[in-house]
Amino acid sequence: MAAPREPEVIRDKAAMRAWSRRRRAEGKTIAVVPTMGYLHQGHLSLISAAAASADPVAIVVTIYVNPSQFAPTEDLATYPSDFDGDLRKLTSTGVVDAVFNPPDLYVRGTDRRAAASGGAVSCLEEAAGDGHESWVRVERLEKGLCGASRPVFFRGVATVVSKLFNIIEPDVAVFGKKDYQQWRIICRMVRDLDFAIEIIGSEIVREADGLAMSSRNVHLSREEREKALSISRSLVDARTGALKGNTDCKQIKNKIVQTLTETGGQVDYVEIVEQESLVPVEQIDGPVVICVAAWFGKVRLIDNIEIDTRS
Amino acid sequence: MAAPREPEVIRDKAAMRAWSRRRRAEGKTIAVVPTMGYLHQGHLSLISAAAASADPVAIVVTIYVNPSQFAPTEDLATYPSDFDGDLRKLTSTGVVDAVFNPPDLYVRGTDRRAAASGGAVSCLEEAAGDGHESWVRVERLEKGLCGASRPVFFRGVATVVSKLFNIIEPDVAVFGKKDYQQWRIICRMVRDLDFAIEIIGSEIVREADGLAMSSRNVHLSREEREKALSISRSLVDARTGALKGNTDCKQIKNKIVQTLTETGGQVDYVEIVEQESLVPVEQIDGPVVICVAAWFGKVRLIDNIEIDTRS
Structure with a gap:
């Protein structure tokens, strides 16, 4: 366990970039861990992965609840936050050098009408005027899974991550595989747009009872939380079954839904x-991932499990 | 006039980035001039602007005909090229340090079907598979003017410029104001996505008779070229008229079309x-730009003139 060391809190883009360039000039690798705060053990495992990625390394954790990945109907307003608690947790890791916590990352326009219907609409954008209007899209990978029910989500994620990459100029960035589609989208974006950044995908961290860690778990009642364990249980059962030869996807999916x-x-x-392309398969005969999203009460939870019957 | 100095020709992304980082480590500002080759005086004026932008400066000229900004119906196949001639011209400037001339900038997929109808389709993309699928769009500014008749154009431009920025990591980039909408789109993209790059807009360079310089001019017959002078003449006349008080846009546009x-x-x-927002106006009473695109024979030419009746 490293000694407590309080990270430097940076709120300004230019100051963040200058900090990062100073660290690089000192010969350090810059590793970033993007988060929306309300940190839990899952986030801390991302930080451990960042710490292990290079030596010497300077670690930046970003805490920013990104409005452009929320639709107006979603839970932007109630997304949990606890900056002081987050800072204590980051300090206790002993390895985080800076926290980037900007008040806002977007240029806001003067025209506050919502975007014209037909296009994607997030909590950020406006129809006309001089506000933010540049978006990064990963057009195939963004479409299925969470993209189907959250049409602005991955556009917002890819865009804010591009902005964070341009501000912080990291060499390494760590994403959790709990947000499996997000991780694959960021990898594809980095490849396609030639970001000079290595993306590390970090394994899911679970509570002792199997529930995948999430900032949103705090909104679950005790009863809902108990019920939500059916997600991880059904995924583990599906994996066990597949490794025993039950590889028909229709059957597997029906059983999980049930x-x-x-x-x-x-x-x-x-x-x-499929793990890389996220294209649905009918039979498990290569590296696949089972992805689940389900509501328990007012909380939408996601989880997944990788399976490779060949390994 | 500087002494002839042959630029280093670089074809590989990683080598380009390494070159750029070495120059920065030497304390130089990195300035990039993105082109599609077949260089003319207009390009050389961009290079002069790059040379004047900082001291010491390392200048990279990119020569790459970007397939993703051409629709399949457009002139990708016949776009003029003359790499040896370009290199001689760049050498004669005495200020260009490197030419980035990659054979291809995109990850090509294995599925060569064209993209599904409904979406934008360029000379690059495929419907499925593992090829390039990440795009940068500047959603409002890309819509009008050239974007109306060339729906994939600015998506391709913003994307390839993002890639070049991520590969070369420049401090300064120079764009010609002849491609007025393109220049404004790049400025907006840099603002919105937080690229740490200063964009310089460089004035249009014209032939002695007024024709705006363009690589495509070579495809004009002598007769077509003579006729095409009506573009710059009508723009200058419109500007003269506006400064004298003829500020009704409908009248001005009708006269140019005629x-x-x-x-x-x-x-x-x-x-x-309007110069910044590219929103159409009915009356000239602030900084505006008149933009024209017209075909002469098989050649599509664009031109523009800025007007500010208040200055």
């Missing part, structure tokens, strides 16, 4: 897709 | 728009 529904969940999707 | 049509041009558009 389990989740019976325990009181409302399924958004259950999909079995 | 002149171009009478001289045998086929008008794509004539628009009078």
Whole structure:
């Protein structure tokens, strides 16, 4: 355990970039861990991965709740936050050098009408005027899974991550594989747009009972939380079954949907897709991932499990 | 006049980035001039602007005909090129340090079907598979003017410029104001995505008779070239008129359309728009730009003139 060391808190873009360039001039690798705050063990495992990525390394954790990845109907207003608590947790890791916590990352326009219908609409944008209007899209990978029910989500994610990359200029960035589609999208974006950044995908961290860690778990009642365990249980069961030869995806998906529904969940999707392309498969005969999104009460939870029957 | 100095020719992305980082480590500002080659005086004026932008400066000229900004119906196949001639011209400037001339900048997929109808389709993309799929769009500014008749154009431009920025990591980039909408789009993209790059807009360079310089001019017959002078003449006349008080945009546009049509041009558009937002105006009472696109024979030419009746 490293000694407590309080990270420098930086709120300004130019100051952040200058900080990063100074560290690089000192010969350090810059590793960034983008988060929306309300940190838990899952985030801390991303930080551990960042710490292990290079030596010497300067670690920046970003804490920013990005409005452009939320639709107006979603939970931007109630997304949990606790900056002081986050800072204590980051200090206790002993390895975080800076926290980038900007008040806002977007140029806001003067025309506050919502964007014209037909196009994607987030909590950020306006129809006309001089506000933010540049977007990064990963057009195939963004479409399925969470992209189907959250059409502005990955556009917002890819755009804010591009901005953070341009501000911080990291050599390494760590993303959690819990947000599996997000991780694959960022990898594809980095490849396609030639960012000079290595992306590390970090394994899911679970509570002792199997629930995947998420900042949104705090909104679950005790009863909902208990029911939500059906997600990880059904994924582990599906994996065990597949490794025993039950590789028919329709059957596997039906069983997961049934389990989740019976325990009181409302399924958004259950999909079995190739790990890199996220293209749905009918039979498990290569590296796939089962992805689930389901509502328990007012909380939408996601989880996934990788399976490779060949390994 | 500087002494002839042959630029280093670099074809590989990683080598380009390494070159750029070495120059920066030497304390030089990196200035990039993106081109599609077949260089003329207009390009050389961009290089002069790059040379004047900082001291010491390392200048990179990129020569790459970007397939993703051409629709399949457009002139990608016949776009003129003369790499040896370009290199001689760049050498003669005495100020260009490197030429980035990659064979290809995109990851090509294995599925060569064209993209599904409904979406934008360029000479690059595929419907499925693992090829390039990440795009940068500047959603409002890309819509009008050239964007109306060339729906994939600015998506391709913003994307390839993002890639070049990420590969070369310049401090300064120079764009010609002949491609007025392109220049404004790049400025907006840099602002919105937080690229740490200063964009310089460089004035239009014209032939002695007024024709705006363009690599495509080489495709004009002598007769077409003579006729095409009606573009710059009508723009200058419109500006002179506006400064004398003829500020009604409908009248001005009608007159330009009439002149171009009478001289045998086929008008794509004539628009009078605000300089920053590119929003059409009805009356000239602030900084505007008149933008024209017209076909003469098989060549599509663009030109523009800035007007500010208040200055």
